Structures are given as C-alpha cells and as structure tokens.
Amino acid sequence: MPEPAVPAALTRFNSEPVEQVEDVLQAINAAPRFATEVAVGRPYPDVDTLVRRVEQVSRALPWEEVAIALTAHPRIGDRVTGSSTEARSSRREQHGMADADAELKAAVLAGNRAYEERFHHVFLVRAAGRSAEEMLAELHRRLANDVDVERVEVTGQLAEITALRVRRLMENGAP
Template sequence: MAALDDFNDEPADQAVQALRACNAAPRFAAEIVAGRPYRDVETLVGRAEEVTRALPWTDVAIALATHPRIGDRVDGSSAEAESSRREQSSMDDADATTRAALLEGNRAYEQRFDHVFLIRASGRSPEEMLAELRRRLDNDEEAERAEVTEQLAQITAIRVRELLA
C-alpha cells in the first residue's frame, strides 16, 4: 500500500509524469490526478480504465503515437519502452513466418486506419495477436476505434498496476 500512498501524496506534476508512461493522453493523467486520493489500487485501476474508455479519439490518437508496432524491437530505457518490451515478450518466441505475417499485417492495418495496430499483448501469443490483427482489418472505422480504445484501457490498467507494484 506504500506505493499507493506515495502516489496519492506526491506533487501533481510528478504524478502526471508517472501516469504518462501508462497512457500518454494528456487528459488521462490530468483526470486521474484530479481524482486523488484513491482508497486502494483497484479503485485507481478502475478509474484509469473508465477515464481511458471515455477519451475522445483525438486523445486516443496521442496515446497511440507512443506505442510501437507489434513485433518491433523496442529500444530505449523509458518507462514506456520497458513496458512495451515486457508486454510484447511473447514475440521473442515467434517464428519467422509469424513475424513476417505481422509485419505485412501491420503495414496493411496502418494503410487502412492510419495508425498503429494496438492490442494488449500481455498474455497473448504471437499467433493470437496475428489472428486479431487479421480480424480487425475487416472492421469499419467506428468499430475499430472502439476496439483500439478498449485495448488502450486494458494496457493502461496493466501499466497502472505496475506503476504501483
């Protein structure tokens, strides 16, 4: 609980900075910080998911810009880079055929939707992510934006939990 107490008590600008590694949408961090103090981690995580799901598309797009493609090697030592490497660790075991199909699928997805394919990679195999990418290529823009927002909410929840671990 000490991590939650620290989060609740730290200066707002420091809390915002920490939260940007969880979700880069400016509105997200501002709303979460404004809701402090949180009584427990689950309340904070639930609020993080709720705020993310309510973000306008322009804010979701800002958050998307910080996410690497599925299958890309993530460089750097930032909190975002470390989270992405951890979340995509199952890609270390992907065979060459799956990697090539993901690369091709990412290109097709970005051409169709004009942003990276976002999926909660934690707990998913490369083959599952590839199947989801292929399925989502058939979405219309509205349906895909809803799926992206939901995936962002799930990723945000994981990262908020990690932040307080």
C-alpha cells in the same frame, strides 16, 4: 476485521505533488487529459479503485486523444529499444513475439502494414498474456472492422494496457 494496509506505492501516488504524478501517468498513457483526470481523483483508497478510474478515464477519451496516445506505442513485433517507461513496458508486454519464428514475424509485419494503410495508425492490442499467433489472429480479425468499430476496439485496448501498467506500477513499489 482490520482494513488491509494501503500499499506504499499507492500512498506515495496519493501524496506526491500533482506534477510528479502526472509525469508518471503521462508515461503510461500519453493522451493529454488522461494524467490530469486520474491525478485530480486522488486520493484513491485502494489499487482496485485507482485501476477502475484509470480504465474509466481511458475509455472516455475522445478519439483525438486516443490517437495521440497511439503515437507512443510501437508496432507489435518491432524491436523496442531505449529505457523509457513505454519501451520497458512494451518489451515486457510483447514477450509473446520473442519466440515467434521468422515466418510468423513476417506475417505480423505484413499485417501491421495492411492495418496502418487501412486505419492510418498503429495496431494496438493488449499484448500481455498473448502469443504471437493470438496477436496475429486479432490483427486479421480487426482488419475487417469499419473505422468506427475499430476506434472503439482501440480505445478499449488502450484502457486495458493502461490499467495493466498502472497495476504493475503499484505492485512494483513505484512511483
């Protein structure tokens, strides 16, 4: 049985200069060591292996690096403008907020404020595939976490978001 063809995007990812690959990865996850650790693991034999490595590296980031990555993420419910990779991804991923009514949007905004007062960083949740109601429920649930538990949850959410974005990058024929 012949081996499946390697997608063109993965072939480019595996062969581009390390600086170019790091730039692409840094736009997906701004943690300083993330891009380098994923780039030095090349070549990846398939997209699934790449995505597993992306999640592994993301989950192993120290909190200080996760905190840096958080600075690149907008608040859930914010109107994201611009043409950066982060802005385009956030608009696509937060699609569930687009149809929320004014009351629900106000509740998310209030929840964001309460979360930021409690944890001193933006609420991060994998928004892709979630409705506004689901994101608000998750926000309320996580407000009850202590700081250490919340940091573990944030790191996990960052890993999920990063993996989704890298998979999308490979599916869309980039970089």
